[in-house]
Amino acid sequence: MSPARNPVIDCAGRSTRDINRDIRASLGPGRRVKVRNPAARHNLGVALLSPGAVGFEGSVGYYCGGMNDGATVTVNGSAGWGVAEGMLSGTVEVAGNAGNGAAASIRGGLVVVKGDCAARAGVSMKGGLLLIGGDAGYMTAFMMQRGTIVIVGNAGHALADSMYEGVVYVGGEIESLGNDAVVKAPSRSDRQAIAAALEEHHIPVPKRLKKVVSGRKLWNFEHAELETWRAAL
Amino acid sequence: MCGIAGYLDKRTASAPVGNVLLGMLEALGKRGPDSAGLALMGPTPDSREVCWICLPEDRDLESAVDVALDLVKSVARVRDHRVSGGMVRLEIARQCDVVEFCRRVEDPRHGLEIVSLGKNLELVKQVGSPRNLAHALDVRRFKGSHGIGHTRLSTESKVDLSHSQPFWARGVPDLATVHNGHITNYHRLRRIYEQKGVRFFTENDSEVIGVYLADQMSAGRSLEEAMVRSLQDLDGSFTYLVATPDLLGYARDPFALKPLITVETDGYVAIANEEVAIRAALGTDGVAHEPSGNVHRIWSRARQAALA
Structure with missing residues (x-):
């Protein structure tokens, strides 16, 4: 018997391992898996390695969509710490807010948080795109290495601290920049690309955008930059 | 954690x-x-205060409660008391300030510790998981x-x-x-x-x-x-x-x-x-x-x- 095309998985009373095994077995190109009663439990929908859609009908806990490689995960609620952590490809979309470390260390794919992100969103990002519809907290984009983050609302203190590469766009106010983070004016093509990405996910496009990039002063140690290093370490 | x-x-x-x-x-x-x-913050039925006291583990419960009552009675009127899971809960009318109350009740010779004091505050705790707390103390019905x-x-x-x-x-x-x-x-x-x-x-x-x-x-x-x-x-x-x-x-x-x-x-x-x-x-x-x-x-x- 082939698995149902649009299976429904109920989390109530079942172990995380069983639920994830069911999600993986049900997933495949063109499939839409519904997951009921996630009740903010941790580690749901991790390491999904094939295409297909998984929809959580409620909040999820830590690491939902972590290590994702190709699946489209939607969360109709909020997400806890480390949503989509270590993702390679695919999409993770959160209708509500996300906790600390959203999209931490992702190498590719798309993470959309319609609401706010707490501290350290996009920490150590190595590729991919993170769209934040609301505000982003302390040390967003800390030690980012590649990829793009868009914050439609305000950014907290120490934005993009010690970033190597990559780009952060901010629609609202920046509470403070981190070490070696530099504000630049975005180009017309930057603005067009960001607007297109936001519109595709029904996020209002901010009137103005600031672009934050690495000043590259921390790439190599220079004695002349001693004060910068002192501040960064 | x-x-x-x-x-x-x-x-x-x-x-x-x-x-x-x-x-x-x-x-x-x-x-x-x-x-x-x-x-937990409960209602205040009158002007009394509630005091929870942790009893010393190295003496038998009955004599520890007696010591607690004697010490508290030296600085407050005691209206009611109840022993609950290694602690005693007293309803009192204090006759001195908080500092003096604590100093007298917590006389180092007797090993008592005031866990809470207040008109609304009820403070209950115990070793073990939250499930044990539910068994030991009647907090499920607390309003x-x-x-x-x-x-x-x-x-x-x-x-x-x-x-x-x-x-x-x-x-x-x-x-x-x-x-x-x-x-x-x-x-x-x-x-x-x-x-x-x-x-x-x-x-x-x-x-x-x-x-x-x-x-x-x-x-x-x-x-x-x-x-x-x-x-x-x-x-x-x-x-x-x-x-x-x-x-x-x-x-x-x-x-x-x-x-x-x-x-x-x-x-x-x-x-x-x-x-x-x-x-x-x-x-x-x-x-x-x-x-x-x-x-x-x-x-x-x-x-x-x-x-x-």
Whole structure:
């Protein structure tokens, strides 16, 4: 018997391992898996390695969509710490807010948080795109290495601290920049690309955008930059 | 780790807060099963105060209770007393100030520790998981407006009743705290407070938070002002909650190192380390939100009533 095309998985009373095994077995190109009663439990929908859609009908806990490689995960609620952590490809979309470390260390794919992100969103990002519809907290984009983050609302203190590469766009106010983070004016093509990405996910496009990039002063140690290093370490 | 939870009912002062907070703690129990406790704000039927006292473990219960009663009767009228899980709960009319009351009752020769004092505050705790707390004490039926709870994973100090949380902010009636994290300048702060004459009863770094708040308030600051200053003066990782008869609040360290989730609806405010606790106890209402670091917030029951 082939698995149902649009299976429904109920989390109530079942172990995380069983639920994830069911999600993986049900997933495949063109499939839409519904997951009921996630009740903010941790580690749901991790390491999904094939295409297909998984929809959580409620909040999820830590690491939902972590290590994702190709699946489209939607969360109709909020997400806890480390949503989509270590993702390679695919999409993770959160209708509500996300906790600390959203999209931490992702190498590719798309993470959309319609609401706010707490501290350290996009920490150590190595590729991919993170769209934040609301505000982003302390040390967003800390030690980012590649990829793009868009914050439609305000950014907290120490934005993009010690970033190597990559780009952060901010629609609202920046509470403070981190070490070696530099504000630049975005180009017309930057603005067009960001607007297109936001519109595709029904996020209002901010009137103005600031672009934050690495000043590259921390790439190599220079004695002349001693004060910068002192501040960064 | 440790699990912390807070709940405030905006609509009634006779909400099942004990049951709600126990439900939250049970869902958080995996964050630490060493001990569990609740600080609950109940109604004030008259002018009496409630005092919970932790009895010494090295003597038999009956004689320990007798000693406690004798000591309390030297500084207060005792209207009622009840023994409950290693502690005794007394209803009293105090005849001296709080400092003198504590000094007399906590005479080092007898090994008693005042766990809480206040008109509304009921503070119960015990070694073991939150589930044990439900068995030992009748908190499931407790009605009140709000409260805070804790389930402990001990990392630096011993596991016994005295080291369990919540902690009363010694010296300030009706103020209790719970904490998740580590206060890394604990020893420095403790030394300063001990030089001021404060007595510490545990080696648990979380105890210093209540001492800090009480010290700040004795200098004329409001609880909220003290919480704001604590963000700079306490070092390390911390999310802590406070409860007074009017307030429920949180404060979180500048690096946002310990988790903190809030859900606010028209009916209630719920706070926990993990959303899973709020969903387990209260269902799917409301949007979970995690604040960033270096933040505090308080909810006032009086303000809620004024808005309603």
